[in-house]
Amino acid sequence: MKTILQKPETFKSSRIKPVWCPGCGDYGVLNALDKTFKTLEFKPENIAVVSGIGCSGRFSHYFNSYSLHGTHGRALPTATGLKTVRPDLHVVTVGGDGDGLSIGGGHIAHAARKNVDLTYIIMDNNIYGLTKGQSSPTTPLGYTTKTAPYGVYEESLNPIAMFLSYDISFIARTTSADMKIMQKILTEAIEHKGFSLVYVMSPCVTYKALPYSKLKEITSPLPEDHDISDKMAAFKYAYSEETMYTGIFYRKEKSCLNERLQEVFQMAETSKTTSEIMAEFK
Ligand SMILES: Cc1ncc(C[n+]2csc(CCOP(=O)(O)OP(=O)(O)O)c2C)c(N)n1
Numbered sequence: 205m206k207t208i209l210q211k212p213e214t215f216k217s218s219r220i221k222p223v224w225c226p227g228c229g230d231y232g233v234l235n236a237l238d239k240t241f242k243t244l245e246f247k248p249e250n251i252a253v254v255s256g257i258g259c260s261g262r263f264s265h266y267f268n269s270y271s272l273h274g275t276h277g278r279a280l281p282t283a284t285g286l287k288t289v290r291p292d293l294h295v296v297t298v299g300g301d302g303d304g305l306s307i308g309g310g311h312i313a314h315a316a317r318k319n320v321d322l323t324y325i326i327m328d329n330n331i332y333g334l335t336k337g338q339s340s341p342t343t344p345l346g347y348t349t350k351t352a353p354y355g356v357y358e359e360s361l362n363p364i365a366m367f368l369s370y371d372i373s374f375i376a377r378t379t380s381a382d383m384k385i386m387q388k389i390l391t392e393a394i395e396h397k398g399f400s401l402v403y404v405m406s407p408c409v410t411y412k413a414l415p416y417s418k419l420k421e422i423t424s425p426l427p428e429d430h431d432i433s434d435k436m437a438a439f440k441y442a443y444s445e446e447t448m449y450t451g452i453f454y455r456k457e458k459s460c461l462n463e464r465l466q467e468v469f470q471m472a473e474t475s476k477t478t479s480e481i482m483a484e485f486k
């Protein structure tokens with residue numbers, strides 16, 4: 205493997221350019237993550253970007269680092285396996301609301317339980333973009349989509365409340381319209397030891413379930429005095445009906461998967477081998 209010794213000017217691929225629609229919120233996330241890697245003085249060979257399937261799933265192609273474009277909804281378990289065997293890599297997992305909250309929703313609880321040391325960025329545009337506008341778990345009630353021609357008849361999920369109930373050790377919400385704040389949050393999330401979830405409201409300009417104008421109307425930063433170790437306060441802000449709060453909701457220090465596995469490996473080394481156990485029965 206060729207080692208790149210220079211810290212690059214950009215982590216974005218010079219070979220593969222994004223094919224997202226002009227104005228897609230995902231461009232903002234790509235630029236913010238690129239700047240975050242630069243701020244953290246990472247090297248491409250120390251990063252792995254793992255994505256699921258969707259417009260947002262294309263993300264992994266656009267970085268000059270290790271990258272893996274996995275299967276729909278399975279980015280998290282794939283990234284967990286990678287982090288387990290390569291704890292030295294900074295693993296960033298990315299995907300959409302369909303990928304992460306619908307087909308792949310079941311994996312979030314287990315990444316939280318394991319507290320696997322990686323950052324998961326969910327880009328929520330309230331719709332399935334790649335497959336041309338079907339409802340997702342966060343499409344607003346009553347919004348007309350390809351799969352709900354008379355309007356969505358199911359309530360939309362409250363992802364932040366769900367992440368809090370799983371006790372994810374770092375939870376933040378931001379928007380792709382605010383690069384500076386997103387970059388700050390991504391930096392803290394990547395530096396956090398354990399599972400960090402950055403939930404980005406990232407509008408789709410083609411299927412428009414979440415327009416930029418709505419983002420401006422409903423979002424507001426969490427109050428400055430919000431105590432990020434106070435889970436009950438975080439729940440209160442997550443359930444706010446008038447305002448969609450942005451910022452870091454919750455952070456908790458706890459041991460992560462690789463540390464726990466190290467302990468298991470040490471115990472296994474000192475325990476009896478299979479042949480020793482078999483010898484006891486002779
Ligand atoms: C197992 C499987 N089921 C369904 C699909 C079709 N499919 C591809 S992307 C997608 C949803 C994408 O929506 P989202 O995750 O919100 O990403 P976006 O395109 O909006 O960024 C679906 C249903 C697939 N690729 N694989």
Ligand code: SF4
Pocket residue numbers: 223224225227228229230259260329333334407408409410411
């Ligand atoms: S369809 Fe929507 S989510 Fe997909 S690239 Fe276009 S704007 Fe982005």
